[in-house]
Amino acid sequence: MSFEWPWQYNFPPFFTLQPNVDTRQKQLAAWCSLVLSFCRQSKLFTLDVLEAQESAVFNNNRIHRKLSVEAIQVVFEELRKKGNLEWLDKNKSRCLIMWRRPEEWGKLIHQWVSKNGMVNLVFTLYELSNGDDTEKEGIKYFMFPCYIALYQQNGNASLQNYNFTVKATVR
Amino acid sequence: MDRFVWTNGLLEMNETLVIQQRGVRLYDGEDKAKLDVGVVLLSTHRLLWRDQKNNECCICIPLSQVIFFEEQAAGIGKSAKIVVHLHPVLENKEPGPYQQSKYSYIKLSFKEHGQIEFYRRLTEEMTQKRWENTPVSQPIPTGVGPKAGRTRAVGIVGIERKLEEKRKETDKNISEAFEDLSKLMEKAKEMVEVSKSIANKIKDKQGDITEDETIRFKSYLLSMGIANPVTRETHGSGTQYHIQLAKQLGDILQAPLEERGGMMALTEVYCLVNRARGMELLSPEDLVNACKMFESLKLPLRLRVFDSGVMVVQLQSHSEEEMIASALDNVSDKGSLTAEEFAKLLGLSVLLAKERLLLAEKMGHLCRDDSVEGLRFYPNLF
Numbered sequence: 157m158s159f160e161w162p163w164q165y166n167f168p169p170f171f172t173l174q175p176n177v178d179t180r181q182k183q184l185a186a187w188c189s190l191v192l193s194f195c196r197q198s199k200l201f202t203l204d205v206l207e208a209q210e211s212a213v214f215n216n217n218r219i220h221r222k223l224s225v226e227a228i229q230v231v232f233e234e235l236r237k238k239g240n241l242e243w244l245d246k247n248k249s250r251c252l253i254m255w256r257r258p259e260e261w262g263k264l265i266h267q268w269v270s271k272n273g274m275v276n277l278v279f280t281l282y283e284l285s286n287g288d289d290t291e292k293e294g295i296k297y298f299m300f301p302c303y304i305a306l307y308q309q310n311g312n313a314s315l316q317n318y319n320f321t322v323k324a325t326v327r
Numbered sequence: 328m329d330r331f332v333w334t335n336g337l338l339e340m341n342e343t344l345v346i347q348q349r350g351v352r353l354y355d356g357e358d359k360a361k362l363d364v365g366v367v368l369l370s371t372h373r374l375l376w377r378d379q380k381n382n383e384c385c386i387c388i389p390l391s392q393v394i395f396f397e398e399q400a401a402g403i404g405k406s407a408k409i410v411v412h413l414h415p416v417l418e419n420k421e422p423g424p425y426q427q428s429k430y431s432y433i434k435l436s437f438k439e440h441g442q443i444e445f446y447r448r449l450t451e452e453m454t455q456k457r458w459e460n461t462p463v464s465q466p467i468p469t470g471v472g473p474k475a476g477r478t479r480a481v482g483i484v485g486i487e488r489k490l491e492e493k494r495k496e497t498d499k500n501i502s503e504a505f506e507d508l509s510k511l512m513e514k515a516k517e518m519v520e521v522s523k524s525i526a527n528k529i530k531d532k533q534g535d536i537t538e539d540e541t542i543r544f545k546s547y548l549l550s551m552g553i554a555n556p557v558t559r560e561t562h563g564s565g566t567q568y569h570i571q572l573a574k575q576l577g578d579i580l581q582a583p584l585e586e587r588g589g590m591m592a593l594t595e596v597y598c599l600v601n602r603a604r605g606m607e608l609l610s611p612e613d614l615v616n617a618c619k620m621f622e623s624l625k626l627p628l629r630l631r632v633f634d635s636g637v638m639v640v641q642l643q644s645h646s647e648e649e650m651i652a653s654a655l656d657n658v659s660d661k662g663s664l665t666a667e668e669f670a671k672l673l674g675l676s677v678l679l680a681k682e683r684l685l686l687a688e689k690m691g692h693l694c695r696d697d698s699v700e701g702l703r704f705y706p707n708l709f
Contacts, residue, residue: 163708164709168663168696168698169694169695169705169709171696172694172695172696172698174694174709175695176691176694177690178691179691179707183694183709220698221696269529316388
């Protein structure tokens with residue numbers, strides 16, 4: 157299934173950071189959703205900034221427009237503020253893209269667990285991620301945010317950490 | 328040893344002497360310092376050392392530079408010592424006996440003993456840290472070796488002081504310069520008086536000198552530059568002049584403004600008016616001041632300053648909203664426009680066209696596309 161670009165992608169001003177504050181807000185919102193849906197479609201969980209600059213997301217060759225480095229950083233910062241992005245290093249060269257935020261993961265896990273009657277059972281996150289539900293494929297990449305997500309679900313989960321397996325009980 | 332600085336050895340206002348000891352030699356790390364035996368003094372704020380033979384030679388180090396210190400017992404043929412470990416050199420340190428040192432500690436070698444008491448007192452001072460409570464007047468240390476009394480300003484206070492001095496200097500220079508100029512003005516006034524009186528005298532004694540010569544005389548005066556500055560004097564300098572000027576502009580500019588769609592850049596106005604005048608040209612300053620009076624004189628013109636600093640004269644009847652709406656229509660028709668294209672379309676100058684587009688963008692009707700191809704404006708579809 158090829159990616160469907162939003163209308164803004166073919167609108168040249170989309171690739172210029174707008175000075176008008178209101179216009180910019182709308183522009184950034186559109187960029188954020190574009191980046192997230194692109195990553196979700198391509199199953200990308202991490203992004204390297206330098207590679208991203210060359211990728212199709214920020215480069216539309218058809219209209220000969222590309223988003224500048226500064227603007228890309230602004231978009232990333234916006235994603236970070238919304239909770240969809242986390243920097244993996246101090247130099248801000250690689251980041252984690254969470255097209256689903258940890259809280260959303262937490263809810264999803266909780267639902268899945270309840271649905272499958274695994275409440276009050278101990279299981280590993282590995283088992284979780286290898287279920288038949290392909291949506292959960294992302295979980296193994298999100299170990300840490302997920303711990304927090306689960307733990308913060310109003311104390312509905314308790315976590316015990318043994319080496320590399322994480323056992324979680326969901327109440 | 329490179330942490331030491333030259334000092335005049337005098338204690339500051341809040342500084343008191345704690346203990347002093349003769350017969351002390353300084354060591355730079357493990358090496359003997361290139362100084363003779365002297366007296367070491369401990370104050371509430373500093374550790375000083377003065378050469379016994381040459382009292383002018385005096386160095387010191389603030390106690391705040393000391394990290395810690397320890398005793399080194401005497402040995403065979405070796406005096407007891409106190410080893411003092413120091414913080415790294417300060418950036419703006421005053422000159423001292425040593426430019427640099429590979430050691431970050433010094434030793435005080437007590438040739439005539441006294442190290443026990445000294446160590447005790449040093450411990451006390453380092454514990455109490457009295458220098459922190461009563462800071463001595465800046466800077467520590469003062470003076471450069473034997474040469475005392477030069478107030479050296481350190482840090483931001485010093486820089487500010489220097490700037491203040493420079494400013495005063497400049498002020499003085501300027502007022503001096505203008506003193507001459509005011510004298511010149513007086514002289515010029517006198518000259519005008521003299522020429523007037525001569526001209527009158529000539530007129531009185533009509534019979535002696537012909538009109539022809541009077542005129543010639545007046546032309547000489549003119550060439551010297553002392554003509555009656557009619558315009559300013561007739562209407563007075565300052566506000567009166569500007570008011571009259573403003574009224575004149577109101578009349579002159581009406582037609583051209585309507586031709587150009589109600590708005591003209593101030594530079595265009597300047598060129599237009601001066602070209603029309605021919606003589607008695609306006610200075611830009613006078614023009615701006617006159618334009619500022621439009622509103623108070625209830626003239627149908629307005630001076631307007633854009634965000635970018637561009638100044639225009641526009642008709643009062645000129646409506647901004649209309650302009651922006653029409654700009655939006657134009658852009659939408661053509662899909663997108665650059666400032667140059669827009670200018671050509673409306674017959675405006677490029678500068679004004681750009682201002683209008685920027686204003687429309689500010690209102691949120693347009694958005695911009697900035698690329699290597701240039702700056703284009705699109706209708707704001709966001």
